[in-house]
Amino acid sequence: MSTDNAGAGESGTMPRQPLPPAGGFTAEDIGRYDHVTRLPSRVQCLEQLAADLDGIAYSGRPRTLVLVTLAEAQHFNGILRALGHAFSEDFIRAGAQRVIECLDAGVTVYNVSVLSFAFVVDNDGRYPPEHTARSIATHFTDPVMVQDIPIQTAAGVGLVALDAGFTAPAEALRAALTAAQDSRSSHHPFSYYNPGSDAAQRRAFQLLTDLPEALEADDQFTLHFQPRVSFADRLSHSVEALIRWQHPRLGWISPAEFIPLVETTALIRPLTALVLETAIRRLSRWQDAGRDLGISVNVSPRNLTEPEFLGRLHGWLERYGVDPRRLELEFTEGAVSPDNARTLETLRQVRALGMTVAIDDFGSGYSNMAYLTRIPADVVKIDKSFVLDLDSGEQARFLVGKINNLAHGLGFRVVAEGIETATAYEFLEGIGCDEGQGFHLARPMPDDQLDAWLVR
Known part of the structure; x- marks a missing residue:
């Protein structure tokens, strides 16, 4: 599969990872790639998480799931109402590009929801997950430039240690989203998954x-x-x-x-x-x-x-x-x-x-x-x-x-x-x-x- 440079966001370069063909999605691609960012979708992320969880159970090699949310839903809806769908999609692509710029070329980023991106990193001691998370948070302190308009946003960054007892990929992904929400609400660059905070949010929802x-x-x-x-x-x-x-x-x-x-x-x-x-x-x-x-x-x-x-x-x-x-x-x-x-x-x-x-x-x-x-x-x-x-x-x-x-x-x-x-x-x-x-x-x-x- 080739790399497509169209609509890449603020830098003009597309993510350093495989994408579906520029000519369009095939029948097999539908549902497996996000149509806006052309990044692998939540479906592929869950498949990868399942493999990671099995691998950790077998080898004991620790890995960490990181999830980044670009903005609060209310903020994004305001952008959508004021500037339209095309601008909002450019904002998402620009946000994806900022996340990818902080990562090694071998890391695959998944577009797991409209405003959320996830990836898995090794805990090999060379670049601790906290270092990566802090780098991403710092990268979002400056406004995101979209069509020459600066958009100030507050990214939330959540981390989940995949050796913390998770067996279901969807549950690990949900935990990472909870941690990202904690990051934003606490105004901290990143947050690890906190079962107590998660329980409180689930109780509130209930x-x-x-x-x-x-x-x-x-x-x-x-x-x-x-x-x-x-x-x-x-x-x-x-x-x-x-x-x-x-x-x-x-x-x-x-x-x-x-x-x-x-x-x-x-x-x-x-x-x-x-x-x-x-x-x-x-x-x-x-x-x-x-x-x-x-x-x-x-x-x-x-x-x-x-x-x-x-x-x-x-x-x-x-x-x-x-x-x-x-x-x-x-x-x-x-x-x-x-x-x-x-x-x-x-x-x-x-x-x-x-x-x-x-x-x-x-x-x-x-x-x-x-x-x-x-x-x-x-x-x-x-x-x-x-x-x-x-x-x-x-x-x-x-x-x-x-x-x-x-x-x-x-x-x-x-x-x-x-x-x-x-x-x-x-x-x-x-x-x-x-x-x-x-x-x-x-x-x-x-x-x-x-x-x-x-x-x-």
Whole structure:
């Protein structure tokens, strides 16, 4: 087979390895070579890995699989949308050329996915795999020139020792991709495969995969309620609704684990809808029982962009006959931009319907006091990181006192989160904070335990 110089990328030379004929692919070539780079495909890579794994098992000669990803998928999609398919293909070819320039002529590079290239090197001590990986990472610190346009990208480089117990070629390749993703996320030139990190990524993927089914079920998601206690009369007039997930195979899943995952996807919308309707239904029961209690619910900024959000919310309030003044919507400080006109208008309409709006985790986001003057809200919740430091830090006491005074001066009610000691409680009571919540007062609990706690 001959070497083809057409479309080689930034240097004008093609990879130093066998390629299919320049005239086109034969029937046998289809599926075995990538049509953009003309490099051997994932099929051939898996064949080679199978031979390498068998050879290692027989001879014990160590070898290392190296996988390079040219860019994050989101970055590449931006290039594709802005500059088109032809430019994107040139970018891939130029990236392949950069990888090959760092390798000996005898190393075969495989195009294993659109943005990923893999190859195997010997651990013979002459050029350690780490040396090769670092060389590739360094080679990508400069922009990739494509049609005279510099494209800055961050390559991820992952390494897998093939004598580490792998028996399936596809599993070794997947492990190398995981390591490359770890390299990019840690901003390190390269990363070796880490089973712990891999397990965490697979668990995260499993949770997102299982979430739609969980939303349809009636026995996986429940609400727990954490009382907010008034410093004035030491009674609870409101609770915060907190979601809990009982996974049928994995058991209890902490919201600290699954909520950040869900917030990166469109699934946050139906999940928030589930929490809101369940909370409003619970408000209805309390209202019918004559209990004067409100509920605060965390809502994602994604929900504020839904055209039907307000209508659906108003519909639930009417269906269950709930006084809107009993419902409070919480938004984290860093998640709601005061420059987003659409978001601000939705918040104004929420308040116009009679509900209250709370700024959650205040102090952890913009940390800009002018923020308070631009967000239509009623309540400021001081971030628990400040409250947790009240026992030991004068600086925390100073900041909490200033936030409390400023928020009161602007007409907000102030709630302190994360009260875990009597010392913190007494300080907050002393500065005139309105309400508090935290383990010192009450832990989150299911509704039957909440009823008993309220009676006590």
